[in-house]
Amino acid sequence: MAAPEATTAPAPTPRRRWVPRIALSQELVLFLAIVALFVVVGAINPRFVAERNLQSIFLGNAYIAVAAIGMSMVIISGNIDISVGSLIGVLATVSGTLAVAGVPIILSWIIPVLLSIAFTTTMGAMVAYLRIPSIVVSLGFLSILKGGLIVATGGAWINALPDGFQLAQMKPLGIPMPIYFMVILTIAAALWMRLSATGRSIYAVGGNAEAARLSGISRERTVVKVFAIHGFFVGIAALLYATQLAIIQSTVPPNLELTIITASVVGGVSILGGTGTVVGSTLAAVLLAAIGSSLIFINVSPYWLRAVQGVLILVTVLADMWRRMRQARGRGR
């Protein structure tokens, strides 16, 4: 959130030996943490690693991972979006309302995504051109969306959704749809961030806006683009959220924005902007979900569940800091 005092450059660090530099990436740390968790908890209670439970962990939390992809891009560009949970609640309600009203199902899937893009693009424009800090804009919209949703619906649930609406319940080739979305979108976003000019400019704007400007990158246009893309991912996340169950609650899911932001930052996205990857945020979303599930499997007292989750988040964050410090030291040599 500051003028970056010591921005860790995304540039690869030459290591002394051939040990691949990926050895120190946050992605690998997270991946190993996930594997370790499955091995340890699986040894205590084999049912944890049964195919059924693995599927549930991915399936039930894919919408968080998808939303965290967009959030990561926003944070990498040096911004933040606190309104994301409220937006997902609103979009899910819109989608359900359209479906119940008899709009063709395909439209009730697409319209919320388009609305989402339109909404976040507006937000991005306010951040870029009107120069309102993103935390203020999104804090304001959080209230507006949350209050507006209750004014509009009065809290009535949406049920009796038409057949064929439940996208997230479909299982092409036996694998639940949300898992396809999570995997394909993560890979696509990671490649795009790495290979496209716009993708790389996001890092440049977040890392050093002045330098980015000098090298001919428009900060304003990049920020608007980032928010527009973020809107796409939020839209998809809302869709997965809305179509998972037979009922849509038409309220704002409590604390969802914190869960999504936590996934992004635990995934190694620096809040200072400029560094991080979307692969890390997806892995982090999976790790956080797996932690939540595993604590039930190993019989942690439910009263201490959140404390243990907090400690584990802290451990992950500290492991990341440790890795960065080592990297910084390595570079110093």
Add this chain to the structure above:
Amino acid sequence: MSDTTAPRMRLTVTHELVLLIALFVSLAVLSVTAERFMSVGNLLNQGRLMTEVALVALPMTFIIITAGIDLSVGSMFGLSAIMLGVFWHNLGVPLPAAMALALVVGTAAGFFNGLLITRLRVPPLIMTLATLALYRGLAEGISQARSVRGYPEWFFVLGQGEVLGVPTQLWILVVAIIIFWIVLSRTTFGRSLYAIGHNETAARYSAIKVDRIKLIIYSLSGFMSGLAGVIFVSRVSTTRSDMGTGLELDVIAAVVLGGTSIFGGVGTIAGTVLGFTLIQLLKNGLALTGVKGDATIVVIGTVLILSILITNFLQHRRGGDG
């Protein structure tokens, strides 16, 4: 988020002025639309209701001026409240000592944030996001989801009583505002906060003890959250582990509405005071006018965005640089 914020000093239109005008306009409109709004009793009562958010908003202003943030305030608030009950009820500590210990717990929680932020260079947002979960979890685990009730009568003076006709906690708030205002605007410490927020590296080179200052302000945030927690327990006469949930967003909204820049280096206590007062009076006035709660938060969100927008617009015109 490196942005070029125009230096405020040479500008005649300050954000505080915009807010002050907004406050007067709202007061004028609301006192017409709701006849019971403009009474001493109602206004003092609003002061009582906003004290907790206000107390936490003061150190948050310091922290945001240094370009940091503290998201764990609501959880420190809840943890202190729980510990007050645990010390007094479960461990048999006399209530005054339990109150002091609850403040110690809050301060320690803030100190832990500060320690990892300064020693390990964990970005404040990440650190406090992690402890937001951790401290709330501790509160839940320690309390075992049990409430502690049955405090003695004298304890309620703090949260429900009055001194010289003014709610007790309002006196505490006024003293706190004066102290924070003096520290920020009249001391080297205060100037150091701005220096850190403008350019931390430069501040380090100019012999400002950046780490020590950060450690102090994060501990202070824990202390004030603890104090607000104790006052809240006295106001509602019970402790619960979910107290203070979502407090961080209310506090940050008040501070940024008050014109403190999230990029650091800009902000005043006067702005923050105007910020939380405006929010509280809007909520109250709109309710008395007959606007419902869900519509009220829509209005507050709009005011938040508009106020920053108007300031930006005016400064852009006057200052010439965007």
Add this chain to the structure above:
Amino acid sequence: MLRTMTLALLAGVFAVPAMAQDRWDGADSLDTNPLACDGSAGEMAMKEYDGGQPAAMSDKMGQEITLIDVPKLVGIGYFAATTKGQAEAAAELGNVNVSTDGPTEANIDDQITFIDNYITQGVDGILFAANDPVAIAPVLKKALGEGIHVVGYDANSEPDAREWFVNQAEFNGIGKAMIDAMAEEIGADGSFAIVTSTFTTPNQARWIAEMQAYQAACHPNMKWLETVEAQEDNNLSFNQATTLINKYGDDLDGIFGMTSVATPASAEAVTQAGACGEIAVVGLATPNAMKPYVASDCVKSVVLWNPVDLGYAAVYVMRAVVDGKLKPGDKSVEAGKLGTLSVVNGSEILLGAPFIFTKDNINDFDF
């Protein structure tokens, strides 16, 4: 430094099993009062009226009154239904204006602020459903002190902070209905788990405590597996129920849903796991949300009172209080289409026994 801290944190993680404790239940620590197993009425201890009284006696007898209803939170189906019932009663009576306003999250601080604002605004009566019985008491007493009538419903406050409380069903009645319904489906030695909102929600904690007491007395061989929290969040409830199903596999015979959010989500989890008929779902829920699962035979019985009736009764009780027709010491009150409701526990008005919705009757209800 960093390594020490990390080690300390890791040590904390390994201390986790030490945190695994005996209490699993999400119950509160107050005394329980289980009903007799065969449902025979127990000794009804007669209690003196223990409610509070407004400072000034009402002078609005038979006149138009304005009421405000402050539920735990707005924007959920359950309180939308109580609001509907209140509007029905107001329309029938013709001399009552009632509107609902409240926090968007079940937050004690916000709820207090709402009530405080309405005291300032000046209403004739306040209807409330408390997020916390103790925390809400000071502001309700303030209302009584200003001569405003106060009647609670759904979730009580301390008795002396309000005049009357409309009790949808006694806690021990809910406990018995839930356990009996479950026992019927999974047998006398079945095992079950619970999905609740949070451990600090007073009503849910009370019901769980009463369920425990009744189960220990009347179905001692049933096995209590564990209780998980799921806020009031549909998707989280679904995930938690799914985790329970995956964890216990064939050892899990039934799931209790303790909220109108948790029950349909648990039913959905059982449906999606293909475990209908193997894992029973019993719980508190509104009929509309449960119709698909009852129709597919995945859920056999849903326990609830009618929240529309609850809101309806609350307005009738308030009108009777203002009109002087319900005074301390009275034993019953007339409540429109609901007939005569009886007074229990000193200052509570009982709506009735909990209602069991089944395939045969669920389509008769629409809320």
